Amino acid sequence: ETGVTQTPRHLVMGMTNKKSLKCEQHLGHNAMYWYKQSAKKPLELMFVYNFKEQTENNSVPSRFSPECPNSSHLFLHLHTLQPEDSALYLCASSPTGQGPSYEQYFGPGTRLTVT
Amino acid sequence: GNSVTQMEGPVTLSEEAFLTINCTYTATGYPSLFWYVQYPGEGLQLLLKATKADDKGSNKGFEATYRKETTSFHLEKGSVQVSDSAVYFCALSDQFAGGTSYGKLTFGQGTILTVHP
Numbered sequence: 001e002t003g004v005t006q007t008p009r010h011l012v013m014g015m016t017n018k019k020s021l022k023c024e025q026h027l028g029h030n031a032m033y034w035y036k037q038s039a040k041k042p043l044e045l046m047f048v049y050n051f052k053e054q055t056e057n058n059s060v061p062s063r064f065s066p067e068c069p070n071s072s073h074l075f076l077h078l079h080t081l082q083p084e085d086s087a088l089y090l091c092a093s094s095p096t097g098q099g100p101s102y103e104q105y106f107g108p109g110t111r112l113t114v115t
Numbered sequence: 116g117n118s119v120t121q122m123e124g125p126v127t128l129s130e131e132a133f134l135t136i137n138c139t140y141t142a143t144g145y146p147s148l149f150w151y152v153q154y155p156g157e158g159l160q161l162l163l164k165a166t167k168a169d170d171k172g173s174n175k176g177f178e179a180t181y182r183k184e185t186t187s188f189h190l191e192k193g194s195v196q197v198s199d200s201a202v203y204f205c206a207l208s209d210q211f212a213g214g215t216s217y218g219k220l221t222f223g224q225g226t227i228l229t230v231h232p
Contacts, residue, residue, distance in 0.1 A: 004158070006158075031219075033219075041224075042222060042223070042224040042225070043204070043222045043225070045219075045220075048219060056219070090158055090159070092158075092159075102208070103149060103161045103164060104159075104161075104220055105161070106151075106158035106159040106160070107158050108156075108157055108158045109157075109158050
């Protein structure tokens with residue numbers, strides 16, 4: 001059972017469409033993350049939010065636009081995507097604090113296909 | 116910067132065989148180390164972790180020991196099952212200056228494990 005949910009689980013969109021991915025965590029965490037997982041490539045960290053503030057953007061193209069309205073919800077708005085953007089998009093959350101480290105908890109992912 | 120290197124896969128084993136997946140890292144400071152597992156069609160799940168040198172993480176028969184002298188965190192299991200077939204990721208945490216951390220991770224490229232009956 002996961003405390004991080006993602007919707008939709010599968011999405012097919014054309015290059016001119018606009019869609020959004022949603023992530024919700026029920027764990028009381030304050031940090032949230034978007035990752036891209038493509039076949040035969042390492043996990044790519046896209047964005048990091050801590051207490052609703054974006055703390056990291058790893059040179060992600062502007063056709064991906066994140067939004068974090070509160071610590072429990074994270075969105076990824078998509079527009080004019082390219083076929084190479086087809087991938088599994090994973091959301092994760094973690095606590096924030098003074099400890100040595102905090103593991104991340106992942107959602108099941110959204111499988112995105114751009115046609 | 117930080118980096119994690121895992122052994123190349125895929126790894127194919129027969130049931131009840133011994134498993135080792137090598138992981139080495141480069142980091143400044145004293146990172147925490149993790150193994151995550153991803154079953155087909157699912158997200159990543161934490162398998163085990165170690166937060167300081169010589170710590171041993173263990174879960175579901177898997178073990179890994181934090182070796183600072185060799186900067187390694189190899190994953191082992193004495194007897195694998197078909198249900199262990201998955202992708203395994205080694206990862207380390209970033210410890211931010213000032214002592215506040217929120218679990219930002221650096222992942223290895225993943226190792227595919229397939230176990231046959």
